[in-house]
Amino acid sequence: MDTNKNQDTQTVNNGVGSPPVRTQFLIFTLFGEYILERGGKVWTSDLLALMGLLDVSERAVRSALSRMTRKGWITTHKQGRRSQYSLTARGQALLERGHSRIFEPIITDWDGQWHLVVYSLPEEQRNTRHALRTQLAWLGYGSLAPGTWISAHDRADELSITIVELGIESFVEMFSGTFQGNSSIQDLVNRCWDLPALEAQYQDFMTAFQPEYMECRGGGNGKESLDPQTCFVRLFWLTHQFQSFPLKDPNLPTSLLPADWAGTEARRLFDDYHRLLSRYANQFVDEVIADSEAQAK
Numbered sequence: 001m002d003t004n005k006n007q008d009t010q011t012v013n014n015g016v017g018s019p020p021v022r023t024q025f026l027i028f029t030l031f032g033e034y035i036l037e038r039g040g041k042v043w044t045s046d047l048l049a050l051m052g053l054l055d056v057s058e059r060a061v062r063s064a065l066s067r068m069t070r071k072g073w074i075t076t077h078k079q080g081r082r083s084q085y086s087l088t089a090r091g092q093a094l095l096e097r098g099h100s101r102i103f104e105p106i107i108t109d110w111d112g113q114w115h116l117v118v119y120s121l122p123e124e125q126r127n128t129r130h131a132l133r134t135q136l137a138w139l140g141y142g143s144l145a146p147g148t149w150i151s152a153h154d155r156a157d158e159l160s161i162t163i164v165e166l167g168i169e170s171f172v173e174m175f176s177g178t179f180q181g182n183s184s185i186q187d188l189v190n191r192c193w194d195l196p197a198l199e200a201q202y203q204d205f206m207t208a209f210q211p212e213y214m215e216c217r218g219g220g221n222g223k224e225s226l227d228p229q230t231c232f233v234r235l236f237w238l239t240h241q242f243q244s245f246p247l248k249d250p251n252l253p254t255s256l257l258p259a260d261w262a263g264t265e266a267r268r269l270f271d272d273y274h275r276l277l278s279r280y281a282n283q284f285v286d287e288v289i290a291d292s293e294a295q296a297k
Contacts, residue, residue, distance in 0.1 A: 023056055023064035028073075029240045031087060032095045034285050040087035044076075046289055047085060053233060097158070101138065101246040102239075106267055110152060110253035112178055117141060117149045117159065119172040128166050135162045140250035142192025150192060152252055189256050198248050199258075202266040205245075209238060213273040228284035235277040242270045 030050060035042045044065075051061045065085060068074050073091035076083055087095065117136060121129045133143075139158055141149035156174055163172050179185055189195070212234065216226060249263060257263070 023060045024068055026051065026054065026056055026240070027061065027064055027068065028095070029236060029243065031091075032099060032243075033236060033239050034282070036087070036092070036095050036099070038285075038289070040092055041084055043289075044083045044085060049288060050232075050285070053229065054236060098243065102243050104246070104251060106254070106264060107153065107251055108254050110255060113154070113176050114179055115151045115154050115156065116144075116175040116177070117172065118175070119147050119168070121168065121171050125168075128168060131166060132162065132168065132172075135159070138247050140246070142250055144188075144192055151250060152256060185256065189252065193250055193252075195258065199262045201248070202245075202262040205241060205266050206262070206269055208241070209273060210269060213269060213276070216273070216276055226280055228280045228287070231277045231280035232284040235274065235281040238270065238273055238277065
């Protein structure tokens with residue numbers, strides 16, 4: 001692995017192919033999956049050891065950590081000869097919101113209400129506009145028309161946090177109501193979300209992870225597959241690959257989805273495989289941290 005050409009992007013062995021991945025995103029995944037529930041703090045040596053098991057070099061990790069510190073996501077402090085990284089309040093809020101969206105259950109009930117967001121930002125605030133669009137997509141809104149996004153779910157409370165953070169309260173309005181158009185609701189859905197493309201990505205996810213899930217569940221070489229270190233690596237890549245779906249999947253009520261929607265099966269696979277790996281993966285992380293503490297004494 002050559003990290004000299006680009007300290008921010010690496011090709012790593014993620015088990016489902018090796019596209020370039022920004023090291024910062026990998027660190028966020030590690031914090032979200034393992035460190036957040038352990039108080040949001042990790043010794044630098046432990047962080048480097050865990051990232052090393054994911055084929056990420058120390059040089060790339062340190063470079064990304066420096067950038068994340070400058071951006072205010074994490075902070076560092078020394079304790080004797082050791083240093084520790086901690087999530088800032090901003091970083092913790094980001095990961096907690098992400099965790100809530102990634103593990104959000106499939107929504108079956110729907111009251112028929114659509115929730116609209118309408119905004120108009122001046123051209124000099126195009127970066128802010130991009131940030132708003134990104135958050136709207138993350139929350140499951142779809143673009144109906146320029147400056148108009150809709151969702152089948154009431155995300156007003158979550159979206160209001162972003163609106164306040166961006167300082168654009170006077171540029172955004174929110175409404176709720178029923179669809180009264182001449183086209184069908186399915187036509188409306190198709191205008192706002194590319195469900196066929198999303199379904200194809202869910203199929204790719206299942207193709208990548210279903211075989212190893214079946215192996216770990218007890219078929220084939222199951223006992224070896226539940227080795228704690230292997231489970232740590234597999235759980236990391238499982239979460240890392242799945243966490244991109246909330247940015248594309250609005251979690252529409254089942255009544256608005258095609259029959260035999262692949263997202264349902266993919267979600268079930270993620271939940272079941274995550275549950276199977278978690279016990280052993282977390283056992284491994286606890287052992288790494290305990291060993292580090294013992295060596296420091």
